């Protein structure tokens with residue numbers, strides 16, 4: 001069985017339907033990229049998968065031993081306030097909170113997990129720094145490390161490279177790719193970067209008037225892709 | 236007069252004042268309330284609820300007016316219930332609210348004050364309406380007239396608040412920092428928001444009777460903002476704000492005893508001075 005199975009899912013806010021007919025599944029080890037225009041409902045889909053928003057219709061089934069709180073995520077725009085005093089390590093550590101039952105304080109193992117993920121993201125030298133004083137790319141790495149502390153199974157990334165320069169973007173993609181390939185982390189990534197989607201993903205979900213879900217090869221042959229390609233920005 | 240004799244004189248005067256129980260009570264209660272409100276203050280300021288102390292004490296005032304009109308003899312349960320309810324409603328909606336924190340607090344605050352004042356005028360019970368209003372602002376009993384029982388209530392309350400804060404410190408951090416992430420990864424965010432709201436309401440209602448809503452608001456806001464000028468991690472800010480708050484309360488109470496100034500406003504004045512100092516330090520650190 002798959003980690004996630006969505007059947008005839010309809011999304012929206014306050015019972016008002018925004019988009020419907022979403023069918024897809026995510027197996028362990030997959031790298032799924034979700035594409036679609038601005039406002040098409042990609043972030044809404046992500047919030048629904050995370051259980052922050054109820055689906056208008058249909059359901060998302062979890063399987064293969066994936067528990068509800070084993071989905072880590074990287075938000076699109078950080079609603080995190082500009083002046084919040086928090087060190088990198090405090091933030092990454094907070095990701096370990098729900099592993100196991102209620103513990104008021106972090107265990108030695110939690111701290112080890114946090115330090116490992118800080119190192120994996122290459123931000124050890126920033127561990128004591130204040131989050132709000134970091135650059136956008138560094139902040140993304142901190143939040144990715146936090147997500148990795150919450151789970152090693154499934155990560156949802158909402159436009160993880162938005163606003164990053166080309167160098168940092170490439171680094172970020174490489175990091176995510178190695179998480180998927182070397183550590184077996186299943187990735188669902190929202191992106192506007194179709195070229196990168198085609199490069200890294202094995203499955204693509206295109207949200208819009210016509211919803212498409214399939215493997216990368218199927219997507220390249222699909223009408224959804226033809227239309228974008230015709231629009232001119234991809235060869 | 237040389238310096239040494241000034242200090243020995245001050246010391247004698249201090250020892251003399253500490254001989255009075257009411258001075259000791261004021262110091263203990265003041266320090267405990269300062270500690271509790273500064274711990275909650277960091278979260279409240281970061282959640283954009285700086286003014287909740289003021290708002291909830293107006294709500295408590297409105298509830299007090301209702302209790303008076305209903306001729307209830309023991310108004311505490313009603314006041315607590317109404318205030319807790321409002322705190323929960325305000326904080327529960329949190330990040331997904333249609334009306335944002337500051338506007339919601341302002342609405343409830345102004346509304347409750349107006350309704351309370353209106354009720355007191357339409358059904359006069361005590362004859363001294365403006366006196367009653369003044370009381371909620373500056374405290375019904377001056378902090379210098381506390382009884383032993385007040386101090387005990389204060390002590391029990393502080394133990395509860397500090398315990399709750401320490402045990403749930405890490406959850407409070409993640410719910411305050413990023414509610415969506417906390418919720419998505421299985422933290423019962425609404426439960427913790429409820430916990431924060433109830434604690435805030437209880438502290439405010441009890442402390443309001445002792446020191447008045449003006450001082451409560453100041454104790455919530457100033458230490459947290461001062462600490463945030465200089466420190467950059469949540470833990471450092473929390474610890475610093477508790478230390479600042481307790482020291483300012485101590486200094487403020489002592490100064491007010493020596494100089495005969497009103498206690499609440501003296502503490503606030505000390506808090507303002509410390510904020511100024513921290514602001515300067517913050518500027519120097521950056522520059």
Ligand SMILES: Nc1ncnc2c1ncn2[C@@H]1O[C@H](COP(=O)(O)OP(=O)(O)OP(=O)(O)O)[C@@H](O)[C@H]1O
Nearest residue numbers: 013014018036037038039040041042043044045076
């Ligand atoms: N809290 C909300 N309440 C009601 N409608 C909302 C809410 N948040 C978003 N919407 C609407 O839902 C639609 C989809 O929004 P969503 O954020 O999912 O788009 P998106 O595909 O992520 O776009 P982008 O590429 O710009 O991030 C938009 O039309 C938006 O106006």
Ligand SMILES: [Mg+2]
Nearest residue numbers: 042043044076
């Ligand atoms: Mg989006």
